[in-house]
Amino acid sequence: MAQSTYNARVLVLRKTKLGESDLILSLLAQDGSQIRAVAKGARKPTSQFSSRLELYSQADVLLAQGRSLDIVKEARLVAGNAALRESMELAACAAPIVELLDRITQPGLEVPKLFPLTQTALDVLASADSAHGPAICAAWLLKAFAFLGIRPSLDRCCVCGEPLACEVGSSVHRTIAFSASEGGVVCDACRVSDVAGLAPETLSWASALLGMRFSDIASIQVDQSCVFDALRLCQTWAQVHASIRLKSLNFLFSCGLF
Ligand SMILES: [Zn+2]
Known part of the structure; x- marks a missing residue:
């Protein structure tokens, strides 16, 4: 046959x-x-x-x-996206994207928005200045979480829905409670004692990256420290919601390239 x-x-x-x-x-x-x-x-x-x-x-x-x-x-x-294999910095930022896809996608399970999302991210990353690589990677991870149905709540308490003021420089909150297991940021009223706090700047960056186009991210002034905190948030998120610990993100955190 x-x-x-x-x-x-x-x-x-x-x-x-x-x-x-x-x-x-x-x-x-x-x-x-x-x-x-x-x-x-x-x-x-x-x-x-x-x-x-x-x-x-x-x-x-x-x-x-x-x-x-x-x-x-x-x-x-x-x-070909050859630049992603030739530049060590860009390769380090592309690796978490394909590692998460390799581990989370399955034969026969359709998630139609993942392909165009990844196609655009890799295309922009391949011609980006390497300093923008971590932000493009963080944006892809956050957007992919949203398409996979595990989007973190970054601006409303994930327990009661109360909007949280996380303006950068706001004196209202020095840190904002973030609980990966409960689904995102938590207001003071819903906060339980052992929840970690995140800087408002980190949440503000994560929220912005989630909503921005990759081509726009490639031209903004990035705060690398906040972007890396957002990447750490993504690592925790993947671990709690998909039982995946991305080795390539650990490499990005320890490689000293940025
Ligand atoms: Zn609440």
């Missing part, structure tokens, strides 16, 4: 070596589901796949359905 084949536009999330020269690829499909496929001979320098299925690249592929893994038959490069 002939193998059934299908076409897909994909983003390469992860490459794992298989045998002498093959690769197992984790791919994000346009409907936000994950495709796992084998690219035979892809590690041979002469293979057409070696340059068309690089990490962070976007390609049109022809796949044959397999029993557990599909098989890549053809690949055509759509966007």
Whole structure:
């Protein structure tokens, strides 16, 4: 019986070596589901796949359905995003994006907004000044949480819904209670004793990044300390709401590149 084949536009999330020269690829499909496929001979320098299925690249592929893994038959490069592999700073900021996608997306589970969100983020990141990389990464994480149905409440108490004044420089609050397990910021009336406090500036940055376009983020003046606090918030959030601890975020925190 002939193998059934299908076409897909994909983003390469992860490459794992298989045998002498093959690769197992984790791919994000346009409907936000994950495709796992084998690219035979892809590690041979002469293979057409070696340059068309690089990490962070976007390609049109022809796949044959397999029993557990599909098989890549053809690949055509759509966007290489080479800068994300050539710059250590940009690579460090792109890695948490593909790591979360690799771990949270599943075959057959559609999350349609993830593909265009990631496509735009990687495209902007590839041509961004590296200083904007952490902010683009934090914005992608926050927006992805929203699309996955686990958006943190950043401006209203997640228990009672009371709007919280977190204006930067406000003397009302030196810190604002943030409870990842309860769903976001917590007002004084709902706060229980052991909830951590976040600087209003961090919340204000997280809130702004959640609502901003990537192309606008690439041109603003970033407060790297607040952006990194927002990234730490994302790490805690992924851990509490998706049981995922992103190794690539830990690398970003300790690499000393920013
Ligand atoms: Zn409250």
